[in-house]
Amino acid sequence: MSGKILKKNKKIAIFIMSRVFGGGEQVLANLAIGFNKKGYDVEVILREELKPVINRMPLEIKITYFKAKNKWFYWFFLGFHLLFSRPNFLLSGGAVSNGTIILANIMALKPARVIIIEHDAGAIRFGNAIRFGNYKRNWQKRFRDNLILKLYRLADEIVAVSKEVGEGLHIITGIKKERIKCIYNPLDLDEIRSKSKLPISHPWLNQKEIPVIITTCRLSLDKDIPTLLRAFAKIRKVRKAKLIIIGEGYRRLEFETLVCELNIGDDVDMPGFVENVYNYMSNASVFALASNMEGFGLVLVEAMACGCQVVSTDTRSGPREVLEDGKYGKLVPVKDSEALARSINEVLDGSIVPQQLIQERADFFSMDKAINQYIDLFQN
Numbered sequence: 598m599s600g601k602i603l604k605k606n607k608k609i610a611i612f613i614m615s616r617v618f619g620g621g622e623q624v625l626a627n628l629a630i631g632f633n634k635k636g637y638d639v640e641v642i643l644r645e646e647l648k649p650v651i652n653r654m655p656l657e658i659k660i661t662y663f664k665a666k667n668k669w670f671y672w673f674f675l676g677f678h679l680l681f682s683r684p685n686f687l688l689s690g691g692a693v694s695n696g697t698i699i700l701a702n703i704m705a706l707k708p709a710r711v712i713i714i715e716h717d718a719g720a721i722r723f724g725n726a727i728r729f730g731n732y733k734r735n736w737q738k739r740f741r742d743n744l745i746l747k748l749y750r751l752a753d754e755i756v757a758v759s760k761e762v763g764e765g766l767h768i769i770t771g772i773k774k775e776r777i778k779c780i781y782n783p784l785d786l787d788e789i790r791s792k793s794k795l796p797i798s799h800p801w802l803n804q805k806e807i808p809v810i811i812t813t814c815r816l817s818l819d820k821d822i823p824t825l826l827r828a829f830a831k832i833r834k835v836r837k838a839k840l841i842i843i844g845e846g847y848r849r850l851e852f853e854t855l856v857c858e859l860n861i862g863d864d865v866d867m868p869g870f871v872e873n874v875y876n877y878m879s880n881a882s883v884f885a886l887a888s889n890m891e892g893f894g895l896v897l898v899e900a901m902a903c904g905c906q907v908v909s910t911d912t913r914s915g916p917r918e919v920l921e922d923g924k925y926g927k928l929v930p931v932k933d934s935e936a937l938a939r940s941i942n943e944v945l946d947g948s949i950v951p952q953q954l955i956q957e958r959a960d961f962f963s964m965d966k967a968i969n970q971y972i973d974l975f976q977n
Contacts, residue, residue, distance in 0.1 A: 816846025
């Protein structure tokens with residue numbers, strides 16, 4: 598059956614557990630908006646008041662949030678809520694969040710079909726247990742991981758945001774490949790392109806004499822900002838350039854210290870959270886992604902939709918699929934500042950992909966296409 602068929606009587610609940618707004622939370626917010634446009638009754642359930650999500654939601658979407666100090670027991674509060682709300686479909690993304698909705702749905706006597714979304718490129722074998730992220734393992738996390746391993750098998754539908762994430766999930770869980778569907782993350786390309794044309798006040802982007810490199814990400818270890826900073830320091834030895842790092846996170850002080858150590862402070866700006874990153878992308882010379890791990894690489898598609906040239910590390914999954922093996926942007930080895938600097942310099946020297954091709958590739962990841970694929974899952 599086609600995903601374009603509307604079922605307005607169906608209720609969809611989308612659970613967002615994180616306290617911070619990142620790529621995974623943006624994807625779930627996009628899904629909520631997309632389902633609402635298709636005529637579904639949508640509720641977004643938040644662990645607490647997450648303003649970047651709430652501010653994006655149309656009035657028709659119900660917002661529910663209730664705080665719980667211990668996330669390990671959040672499934673109980675969510676299950677109690679589901680007993681009364683009785684959605685037809687329940688979605689979330691991320692390992693702990695996915696485990697939570699499965700437990701909560703069982704507690705509520707299974708009112709919903711549970712659809713879990715796995716974003717994590719860290720879905721790889723780790724001894725006899727599993728891991729879903731980059732952390733030091735202890736007995737609590739080993740217990741959690743093995744519990745999630747069992748809970749994933751109870752989901753009605755399992756979605757991986759890239760083929761490689763799906764392959765990793767198959768390896769660590771033993772779930773049959775045919776049960777894991779690959780649906781790329783949805784983007785509202787019309788909104789992105791509209792915002793990319795708005796005026797920008799940043800002085801570096803208003804002048805065109807000095808090229809500006811940009812990245813936007815959570816300031817965490819897996820985004821490997823140190824490699825990008827070292828690459829930029831190498832670029833500054835051969836040409837004038839500026840670097841803007843948009844985002845916030847717990848590693849900010851560490852990264853600011855490295856900026857000082859590399860003596861590039863006059864040419865690096867870290868403005869924190871920015872409401873509209875798209876007019877930054879459309880006015881930048883290059884978008885650079887230095888991540889160690891990416892499940893999909895949402896920001897790459899956003900930059901491409903804005904017509905920006907992209908350079909990315911070739912992580913275990915995501916960027917290689919988005920850039921189609923380097924056809925739409927340069928791929929470099931992870932943690933190789935020399936290769937990253939060289940590729941960025943090549944783009945600045947004119948080795949570029951035609952802007953029309955970049956934007957056409959971004960169209961492949963449209964919201965409507967992804968939403969229809971999810972709706973097809975509902976109708977199976």
